[in-house]
Amino acid sequence: MWIAPELESGANVLYLQGRWRLAHVPGIAAEVAALRLAGDHCVLDGSRLEELDTAAGFVLLRRLAELGCIARTVEVRQMAEAHARLLTLVRERMAAPSVASPTRHRGAIERVGRAAVLVGRILRAQVAFLGRVGLELAALLRRPGLFRLKETVSQFETVTLDAIGIAALVTFLIGIVFAYLLGVQAQRFGAAIFVVDGVGLAICRELSPILVAVIVAGRSGAAFTAQIGSMKVQEETDAIRTLGLSPIQVLVVPRLLAIMTGLPLLVFVGDLAGIAGGMLIASLQLDISPTAFLARLHTVLPLKAVVVGLVKAPVFAAFIALIACRMGLAVARDARSVGEHTTSTVVQSIVWVIVLDALFAVVLQRLGI
Amino acid sequence: MENVLEVRDIVTRFGVDVVHDGVSFAVQRGEVVALIGGSGTGKSVLLKEMIGLLRPTSGSVHLLGTDVCRSSEEEMNGLRRRFGMLFQDGALFSSLSVAENIAVPLREHTDLPDALIAPLVGFKLSLVGLSPDTGRKTPAELSGGMRKRVALARALALEPEILFLDEPTSGLDPIGARAFDSLVRALSDSLGLTVFMVTHDLDTLLSIIDRTIALSTGKVIADGPVAAVMRSDHPWIQEYFSARAPHEEGNR
Numbered sequence: 001m002w003i004a005p006e007l008e009s010g011a012n013v014l015y016l017q018g019r020w021r022l023a024h025v026p027g028i029a030a031e032v033a034a035l036r037l038a039g040d041h042c043v044l045d046g047s048r049l050e051e052l053d054t055a056a057g058f059v060l061l062r063r064l065a066e067l068g069c070i071a072r073t074v075e076v077r078q079m080a081e082a083h084a085r086l087l088t089l090v091r092e093r094m095a096a097p098s099v100a101s102p103t104r105h106r107g108a109i110e111r112v113g114r115a116a117v118l119v120g121r122i123l124r125a126q127v128a129f130l131g132r133v134g135l136e137l138a139a140l141l142r143r144p145g146l147f148r149l150k151e152t153v154s155q156f157e158t159v160t161l162d163a164i165g166i167a168a169l170v171t172f173l174i175g176i177v178f179a180y181l182l183g184v185q186a187q188r189f190g191a192a193i194f195v196v197d198g199v200g201l202a203i204c205r206e207l208s209p210i211l212v213a214v215i216v217a218g219r220s221g222a223a224f225t226a227q228i229g230s231m232k233v234q235e236e237t238d239a240i241r242t243l244g245l246s247p248i249q250v251l252v253v254p255r256l257l258a259i260m261t262g263l264p265l266l267v268f269v270g271d272l273a274g275i276a277g278g279m280l281i282a283s284l285q286l287d288i289s290p291t292a293f294l295a296r297l298h299t300v301l302p303l304k305a306v307v308v309g310l311v312k313a314p315v316f317a318a319f320i321a322l323i324a325c326r327m328g329l330a331v332a333r334d335a336r337s338v339g340e341h342t343t344s345t346v347v348q349s350i351v352w353v354i355v356l357d358a359l360f361a362v363v364l365q366r367l368g369i
Numbered sequence: 370m371e372n373v374l375e376v377r378d379i380v381t382r383f384g385v386d387v388v389h390d391g392v393s394f395a396v397q398r399g400e401v402v403a404l405i406g407g408s409g410t411g412k413s414v415l416l417k418e419m420i421g422l423l424r425p426t427s428g429s430v431h432l433l434g435t436d437v438c439r440s441s442e443e444e445m446n447g448l449r450r451r452f453g454m455l456f457q458d459g460a461l462f463s464s465l466s467v468a469e470n471i472a473v474p475l476r477e478h479t480d481l482p483d484a485l486i487a488p489l490v491g492f493k494l495s496l497v498g499l500s501p502d503t504g505r506k507t508p509a510e511l512s513g514g515m516r517k518r519v520a521l522a523r524a525l526a527l528e529p530e531i532l533f534l535d536e537p538t539s540g541l542d543p544i545g546a547r548a549f550d551s552l553v554r555a556l557s558d559s560l561g562l563t564v565f566m567v568t569h570d571l572d573t574l575l576s577i578i579d580r581t582i583a584l585s586t587g588k589v590i591a592d593g594p595v596a597a598v599m600r601s602d603h604p605w606i607q608e609y610f611s612a613r614a615p616h617e618e619g620n621r
Contacts, residue, residue, distance in 0.1 A: 022528045026480050053528035054560065058492045059485070082561050089559040093495045334463040334509040 002028045003060075004048075005035065012042040016049040020056035028056055032063040040068035044087075046079025057090040065094075122348075129326040133256065136248045152254040159220045159255075160262030164269055166219070167212045171270035174207055175199060175277025183286045192286040196293055199278030200301035208270035209309045210357055213316040216263055217349035221324040224255055225345040228328025229338040237329065247329065256321040263317035264310045271306065304369060312360055319356065320349045372431075373398050373531050373563050374419065379428035381414060388414055389425065390587035396580075398530075401557050401564040403574055406584035407605060412567040413457075415584070416535055419565070420454055421445055433530060450478050452531045453524030457539060459516035461508035467494075467519050468504030474526040493522040498552055514545040518552075525556070532557075534566035538573055546570060550577045571610070583609075 002024070004015040014035075020028060042064065064074060076084050106114070140146050182198045228251055231237055237247045275297070282288040288296075327341040327348070374396040381389040388411035396402050406412050417423040419430050421437045430437040435448045461470050471490045475481055481489070491501035497518040508516060517537060524532060537553065538546035554577040557564050568574065574581055574595050581598045583591040585605045591598040599610050 022479060025485065026482065029485055054492070054496065054525075055489055055528055058489060062488065085559045086561075089496075089555070090492075094492050332509060334507070336464040337509075 002031050003035065005037075007038070008043075012037045012039065013045055014042055015045045015047070016052075016060075018048070019051040020049065020060075021051055021053055022055045025055050025059055029059045032060055035063060035067070037067050037069070040070075041073045041075075042069050043075045043077055044079065045077055046083055049079065049083060052083045052086055054086065054090055057087050058094055061087065061090055061094060125330070126322070126326060129329075130322060133248055133252055133322065133325075136246060136253060140249070140253065146249055148250065148254050151250070152258050155254050155258035156262055158223070159216065159258050160265055163216060163219060163262075163266055167215055167266045167270050168273040170211055170215060171203065171208050172273040172277040174211060175203055175274035175279075176281050178202060178207070178274075179278035179281035180285065183281060187286065192282075192288060193292075193296060195278070195282055195286060196288070196296040197300045199282075200275060200297050201305055203274035203278065204271045204301065204309045205305045206309070206357070208274050209267050209312045209316065210353065212266045212270045213263065213313065213320065213353045214350055216259065216266065216317070217320045217324075217353060218346050220259060221320045221345050221349045222342050224321065224324035225328040225331075225342045226338060228325060229331035229341055232329060232331045233333055233335070233338065248325075251328075252321070252325040255325060256318065259317045259321045260314045263320075264313040267309055267313040271309065308360075308364060308369065312357065315356060315360075316353050319352045323348045323352065371398050372396065373433055374565065375429075375431040376415075376419065377429050377431075379415065379418065379425045379430070381411060381418065381423075382426045387587055389428075392428070392584065392587070392589055394582050394589055394592055396531075396563060396565055398563055399557070399561055401554065401577060401579045402566070403578045403581050404565070404567045404584060405569070405574065405581060405609070407609075410584045411587070412584060413535060416533060416565075416567050420452065420533060421448075450474075450527050451529055452533060453527065453529035455517070455520050455524045455532070455534045455537060457535045459508070459520035461516060461520055461523070463508050465507075466504065467506050467508065467511070470508065470519060471504075471523045471526055474523065478527060490526075493526060494519075496525065496556070497522045498548070513540045514542075514549065517541065517549060521552075528560075529562070531563040531565065534564065534568075536567055536569060538568065538570045543572070547572065547576070553577060571612075 002016070002018060002020065004017060006013050006015065018024075044060075061074075076087065079087075179195055179199050183192060183195050186192050186195050186198075228237070231251070237251070240247050240250050279290050279293045282293050283290055324345045327345040331337045331341050372395045376395070377393050379389045379392040380387070392415065404412050404415065414423060418425045419432060419437065421430075424438055429439070432448060433451055435444060437445070437448070440448070461467075462473070465473070468487075468490050471493050472486050475486050475489065490504060494501050494503055499515065499518050499522070503511070503515065503519070508519070511519065521537075532553075534553070538549055541549060550573050553564060553566075556562055566573075578595055580593060581591070581595050582589055583598055583601075583603070583606055585603065590603045591601045591606055598606065601607075
């Protein structure tokens with residue numbers, strides 16, 4: 001219905017009919033593909049053609065080229081001027097070969113190898129970055145005037161103060177769960193009061209630091225990477241450098257200091273909230289009054305357990321900040337890269353928090369702390 | 370000739386700021402029209418209102434016979450296949466390759482098989498003067514001028530009847546800008562495409578534009594061929610065109 005081929009005095013004449021628009025291209029393409037010609041000459045008759053666009057024109061001319069009809073051997077007659085002009089444009093531009101998009105599939109071994117190389121590269125870059133930040137911190141000690149108080153305080157506010165609610169909520173709930181599970185077991189042996197020992201120690205030494213660090217990694221670590229990454233995309237980091245400032249001094253140091261001071265405080269809030277959660281369950285389920293709970297806690301919770309938890313926090317914080325800022329500065333100039341790097345920050349930070357916690361456990365055990 | 374775009378009494382307010390205070394004009398099929406105006410006169414806002422991304426406070430926009438401000442989402446979707454928009458910085462999808470970018474409208478809005486989409490995409494690329502090999506690259510690997518060309522190819526993918534361009538030559542070097550201008554003009558002539566652009570580029574105005582509409586203080590202050598607009602005695606227009614004069618003298 002789109003094309004009527006006829007033989008008129010030995011010449012192929014193709015009557016194009018109807019509206020040759022993109023919407024009808026699948027039908028047109030099917031008809032055109034079935035086209036057979038005697039010889040390599042043809043005449044395109046446009047007298048029945050109502051509309052024509054480039055997609056339809058392209059499909060026709062491509063098929064004609066396959067059949068051996070090239071510019072010299074295709075004649076156009078009775079065609080509206082606009083349509084003829086369009087066909088000329090299409091013919092001029094279609095000379096180039098079509099694109100094949102080769103996607104090479106990599107074998108399993110190659111993938112593993114590439115991943116390993118990538119991890120090595122990340123680690124090396126991380127160490128280099130640590131060195132650069134160290135140098136900038138040393139410069140800061142020599143010239144305290146470089147310190148950006150305002151930026152640091154505002155980062156501290158978003159990293160710490162704004163996170164108090166979520167940190168307290170999560171540790172409170174974990175305190176509840178932990179006390180409940182422990183209580184069910186302890187009650188069987190008539191040892192309900194030992195729940196206080198368990199909750200106090202677990203929350204202060206392990207749970208609160210880990211959970212709060214994970215929350216901060218997801219919350220602030222991701223934010224750091226996204227902020228610095230989009231600044232990189234907008235060339236703001238280049239502008240900072242051009243103005244004679246150091247991106248590390250302007251962007252990284254305030255965030256590093258804010259998170260290192262903030263995380264121990266959040267962990268302390270977490271300690272209190274977790275113990276409060278345990279206390280709630282103790283009084284509701286185990287009949288241990290809050291007064292008795294606190295009295296017991298005083299005698300059984302060693303100060304060093306709390307201190308260990310608080311000491312771990314700035315170490316976690318430093319890793320989170322360094323990973324997040326470095327990933328932010330490593331963003332390439334497009335939006336997808338920001339997303340990829342942010343994801344990578346969160347994953348790396350959480351893994352490192354847990355690895356560090358394990359290291360702390362082993363080392364402190366050996367030291368007898 | 371038939372009007373493909375009619376803008377009637379557009380008023381736009383953002384809070385107390387009046388951006389447009391009764392803007393009206395019409396564009397005929399096949400015309401290449403430029404909208405000029407100083408910074409902050411709401412050129413881009415007007416453009417977004419014409420294609421339904423923003424809603425004016427009052428007034429109406431008829432695009433290809435459809436009332437943009439008062440039509441349902443379904444009618445708008447039908448309309449969106451009939452015009453193309455080239456955003457200022459290209460707005461290419463950075464997660465897709467160049468070829469995939471151009472294929473997006475074809476995949477979403479037509480039933481073309483993949484076997485037909487691939488050659489069509491290659492053809493669109495050569496239509497805008499790029500080598501089909503460009504299709505494999507990602508937008509991040511392209512120069513500013515190439516990004517605009519790819520964006521143009523994407524805007525042309527659905528064979529639109531009208532093409533909107535937002536500052537098509539900004540950020541291009543003069544040679545690239547002139548090449549882009551002549552590409553737009555050639556496509557408009559061959560495809561019978563109506564082109565409506567917002568521009569700051571005087572060279573564009575003087576080379577490829579049929580008609581210029583000047584916007585100032587929320588109103589249309591001049592509408593006509595460039596030569597006629599240049600003769601207007603409105604102070605802003607005088608200043609706009611005289612900004613170029615020293616250049617020309619320097620060239621002589």
